[in-house]
Amino acid sequence: xxIRLPSLVSSHMFCVSLLAIFTLTASAQVQQEITxxxxxxxxxxxxxxxxxxxxxxxxxxxxxxxARAAYLPNFNVSTGGGTSxxxxxxxxxxxxxxxxxxxxxxxxxxxxxxxxxxxxxxxLRQSRLNVTANDFDLERQRQLVVFQVATQFLAYIxxxxxxxxxxxxxxxxxxxxxxxxxxxxxxxxxxxxLYQQQAAVxxxxxxxxxxxxxxxxxxxxxxxxxxxxxxxxxEFVVPELEDEYLLPEEFDLTDLITRARLQRSDLRxxxxxxxxxxxxxxxxxxxxxxxxxxxxFAGTSYNSGIQAxxxxxxxxxxxxxxxxxxxxxxxxxxxxxxxQKQRAQISYxxxxxxxxxxxxxxxxxxxxxxxxxxIAEKELEVTERQLVYRQQALDAARERYNVGAATLVExxxxxxxxxxxxxxxxxxxxxxxxxxxxxxxxxxxxxxxQPLFD
Numbered sequence: 001x002x003i004r005l006p007s008l009v010s011s012h013m014f015c016v017s018l019l020a021i022f023t024l025t026a027s028a029q030v031q032q033e034i035t036x037x038x039x040x041x042x043x044x045x046x047x048x049x050x051x052x053x054x055x056x057x058x059x060x061x062x063x064x065x066x067a068r069a070a071y072l073p074n075f076n077v078s079t080g081g082g083t084s085x086x087x088x089x090x091x092x093x094x095x096x097x098x099x100x101x102x103x104x105x106x107x108x109x110x111x112x113x114x115x116x117x118x119x120x121x122x123x124l125r126q127s128r129l130n131v132t133a134n135d136f137d138l139e140r141q142r143q144l145v146v147f148q149v150a151t152q153f154l155a156y157i158x159x160x161x162x163x164x165x166x167x168x169x170x171x172x173x174x175x176x177x178x179x180x181x182x183x184x185x186x187x188x189x190x191x192x193x194l195y196q197q198q199a200a201v202x203x204x205x206x207x208x209x210x211x212x213x214x215x216x217x218x219x220x221x222x223x224x225x226x227x228x229x230x231x232x233x234x235e236f237v238v239p240e241l242e243d244e245y246l247l248p249e250e251f252d253l254t255d256l257i258t259r260a261r262l263q264r265s266d267l268r269x270x271x272x273x274x275x276x277x278x279x280x281x282x283x284x285x286x287x288x289x290x291x292x293x294x295x296x297f298a299g300t301s302y303n304s305g306i307q308a309x310x311x312x313x314x315x316x317x318x319x320x321x322x323x324x325x326x327x328x329x330x331x332x333x334x335x336x337x338x339x340q341k342q343r344a345q346i347s348y349x350x351x352x353x354x355x356x357x358x359x360x361x362x363x364x365x366x367x368x369x370x371x372x373x374x375i376a377e378k379e380l381e382v383t384e385r386q387l388v389y390r391q392q393a394l395d396a397a398r399e400r401y402n403v404g405a406a407t408l409v410e411x412x413x414x415x416x417x418x419x420x421x422x423x424x425x426x427x428x429x430x431x432x433x434x435x436x437x438x439x440x441x442x443x444x445x446x447x448x449x450q451p452l453f454d
Contacts, residue, residue, distance in 0.1 A: 030233065031233045031234060031235045032232060032233065032234050032235070033234075033235050033237055034226075034234055034235070034236050034237065035236075035237045035239070036149075036150075036153050036237075036239055039149050039153055039222065039226060039236070040146055040149050040150075040448065042226045042227075042228070043145045043146070043148075043149045043225055043226050043227075044142060044145060044146070044448065046226060046227040046228075047145050047225065047226070047227060048227060049141060049145070050138075050141050050142060050145050053134070053137055053138045053141040054138060056134050056137070056138075057131065057134040057135060057137075057138050060127065060130040060131045060133075060134045061131055063127040063130065063131075064124070064127040064128055064131055066127075067120065067123045067124040067126075067127040068124060070113075070120045070123070070124075071120060072112075073110050073111060073112035074110060074111055074112070075108070075109075075110045076108065076109050076110070077106075077107075077108045078106065078107050078108075078109075078299075079104075079105065079106040079107075080104075080105055080106075081102070081103055081104040081105070082102070082103050083100055083101065083102045083103070084100070084101050084103070085099075085100050100304075101303060101304050102302075102303070102304040103301070103302065103303050103304070104301065104302040104303075105299065105300070105301035105302070106299060106300060106301075107297060107298060107299025107300070108297070108298050108299070109295065109296065109297040109298075110295065110296050111293055111294065111295035111296070112293065112294050112295075113291065113292070113293045114292040114293060114294055115290075115291060115292040116286065116287075116289075116291045116292075117285075117286030117287060117288065117289030117290070117291065118282065118283075118286045118289075119283045119286040119287060122279045122280070122282040122283035122286060123279070123280075123283050125276075125279045126276045126277075126279035126280050126283065129272050129273075129275050129276035129279065130273075130276050132272050133268075133269040133270075133272040133273050133276060134269070136265040136266065136268045136269035136272065137265070137266065137269045139265040140264070140265040140266040140269070140444075142448045143265070143441060143444070143446045143448060145225070145448075146446060146448045147437070147438075147441045147446060148225050149222070149225055149226070150434070150437060151434060152218060152221045152222045152225060153222065153236065154430050154433065154434055155218045155221075155430075156215065156218045156219060156222060156236055156238075157238050157239075157430065158426060158427060158430045159211060159214050159215035159218050160215060160238060161426045161430075162211045162214070162215075162423055162426065163208060163211050163212060163215060165419060165422045165423055165426065166204065166207045166208045166211050166419070167208060169204050169207070169415070169419045170201070170204040170205060170207075170208060172415065173197070173200050173201045173204045173415070174201055176197060176200075176411070176415075177194075177197045177198060177200075177201050179402075180193050180194050180197045180408070181194060188404065189408075193408040196408055196409075196412070197408065197412075200412055200415075219234070219236070222236070246380065246429060246432055246433065248377050249436065251370055251373065251439065253366070253367060253370050256366050256370055256439065256443055257362070257363050257366050257367070259443050259444075259445070260362050260363075260365075260366045260442060260443040260444055261359060261362055261363070263443060263444035263445060264358075264362050264442075264443070264444035265444055266358060267355070267358050267359065267362055267444075270351070270354050270355045270358045271355055273351045273354065273355075274348070274351040274352055274354075274355055276351075277344070277347050277348040277350075277351040278348055280344045280347060280348070281341070281344040281345055281347075281348050283344070284337075284340045284341040284343070284344035284345075285341055285344075287330065287337045287340065287341075288330060288337050288338075288341070289330075290327055290328065290329045290330075291327070291328045291330075292325070292326070292327050292328075293325075293326050293328070294323070294324070294325050294326075295323070295324050295326070296321075296322070296323045296324075297320075297321065297322045297323075298319070298320070298321045298322075299319070299320055300314075300315045300316075300318045300319040300320065301314070301315075301318045302314045302315055302318070362442070365442045366439075366442045366443060369435065369438045369439050369441075369442045370439065372435050372438070373432070373435040373436060373438070373439055376428070376431050376432040376435045377432060379428045379431065379432070380428040380429065380431075380432050382428075383421065383424045383425040383427075383428040384425055384428075386421045386424070386425070387418075387421045387422060387424075387425045389421075390414075390417050390418040390420075390421035390422075391418060391421075393414050393417070393418070394414045394415060394417075394418040396414075397410055397411045397413075397414035397415075398411060398414075
């Protein structure tokens with residue numbers, strides 16, 4: 001048994017290891033396909049910054065409920081009891097005795113503020129305005145998340161397109177290598193051309209690895225935005241970038257800025273924050289006015305030392321009620337009220353300055369987005385024409401090299417320039433698409449519920 005036991009354990013561990021490897025391999029082979037709309041939906045559900053904005057909105061809604069509850073009266077119930085030990089004079093026998101007296105009392109009280117210098121009214125209005133401002137902030141955060149997903153998704157598409165370009169370049173380099181090998185074999189080209197083309201093939205393979213690495217970086221950014229498991233396997237489905245998406249549009253800068261200042265939810269939030277800060281200032285000013293409150297109390301008690309009445313009889317005889325109306329005038333509270341008002345005044349001024357800053361920022365962002373789009377239109381035209389010319393130059397260089405009228409250096413240079421032109425043309429197509437959507441984002445017109453590729 002002592003000889004066979006390790007063998008059984010080893011066999012068992014070997015089976016467990018095989019099962020674990022099989023499980024990991026099977027799970028790694030399962031890929032989750034994610035379209036652009038899937039990515040937007042996942043981001044809107046899981047993005048941490050968006051969820052924090054939603055939590056902030058919930059907190060402001062709680063503040064509204066708390067401000068409403070301030071109008072309600074409070075109600076408290078209290079009770080207590082105890083036992084005291086010691087000497088007391090017993091009138092029945094006329095002597096001192098050690099006794100234990102039990103006591104019990106209970107009561108209920110309620111109070112309500114009738115006037116507090118309109119503080120509750122101002123606080124309630126401020127809370128409601130904060131809800132509206134946070135709602136606008138949440139909407140802007142949703143737009144930001146969608147735009148981040150769109151930007152990274154399009155960057156991923158562009159990286160995949162660049163891989164295709166480099167793969168085509170590698171195929172062309174390998175084909176030329178085979179052709180040069182034949183030329184060298186028959187003695188029509190020097191062996192140096194063969195060595196040079198072999199190096200060019202290796203460079204093309206290296207270029208593929210480099211663009212694949214860039215693609216992985218973009219995918220990592222997508223995983224970060226979507227809050228996906230880094231150990232998962234994902235395949236992002238590339239949508240077709242139709243030509244109608246690239247059609248030029250006419251924009252008027254003045255109209256864009258006007259629309260942005262009317263529609264940007266972050267600017268709306270800032271403007272509402274000014275109104276909320278104004279209500280906070282009114283609430284702080286109201287604390288300097290007199291306050292009127294009403295209160296009521298009812299209670300009773302029992303003492304075991306009183307033998308003439310029973311427990312129920314004492315509760316009935318010892319019952320007491322009271323009502324009161326009180327006025328509180330703040331005369332001096334160590335400058336707390338004045339300090340609160342000064343803080344509220346500064347917060348109000350800062351909110352107004354925030355609106356001015358955001359208005360300026362909106363105008364600058366829209367202007368830059370507009371100019372970037374104008375340049376992107378020109379870049380698209382130039383790169384498309386350049387690609388046609390580079391293709392013609394490559395075809396001519398290839399024909400001249402085949403008949404011995406051009407060197408391999410000239411052909412390699414033409415091939416390199418064609419690859420670069422292809423990359424620039426692809427980049428220009430996606431850049432103009434992104435910058436057109438960027439205008440919608442900066443004008444506040446990007447709708448998270450609508451598909452980007454429409």
